[in-house]
Amino acid sequence: MKSGESLHRAGLPEFQLDLAAGQATCPVGQVIPITPGKTACFPAAACEACPLRSQCTSRKSGGRTLTIHLQEDLWQRLQVLPTTVEGRAALRERVGVEHGLAHISQRQGNEARYCGTRKNTYHLRRVCAIQNLERAQALTEQAANDAEPFERLAA
Incomplete structure (x- = not known):
């Protein structure tokens, strides 16, 4: 060879x-x-x-x-998963969930910030609320930008 x-x-x-x-x-x-x-x-x-x-x-x-x-x-079932329509749909849904978790992890970090489960649960919920608000704002702005060209045509 x-x-x-x-x-x-x-x-x-x-x-x-x-x-x-x-x-x-x-x-x-x-x-x-x-x-x-x-x-x-x-x-x-x-x-x-x-x-x-x-x-x-x-x-x-x-x-x-x-x-x-x-x-x-x-392992064999997981290898077949991306080759089916249902499997690809499940994997597409998984990507969205993983992106959301990555955004939260980026904001919060990988380690607990506080001592105790109660405080860390509160912190996680606060971070999730902030992330959800920012995502809602981004979607609202995107919808406004997408509608703007049609408004100019109608005028």
Whole structure:
């Protein structure tokens, strides 16, 4: 392989994971048992005789290993989420919520300013009220600016 040239290696998506049955199947058809949160190893003998070995692993000896996340089923559902219309809509809603939280965090900071839950809850509510008022003012000004060109045309 030349310098700067990358070789595509088979990743976890190329392997078929059956979490209910607790097994993984490689692209060639070799099946091994898997446990979420553990690393599963394909037998060295099967991998060394495999015609796709160079595309699957860069190890000199031994078989391919797969690390299965403890919540692999959740990871798989999250990967499908942006590919559906409902998923993209949910992610768009999430962006708005995260922006709002970022504005509050920027104004308030990441650490509690006062001692005690009561004072910090009061401070958070005060910061949220200020943020909401500023956002309402910005939306009002934007609506006025958007309506202004039409008013000039009507006159």
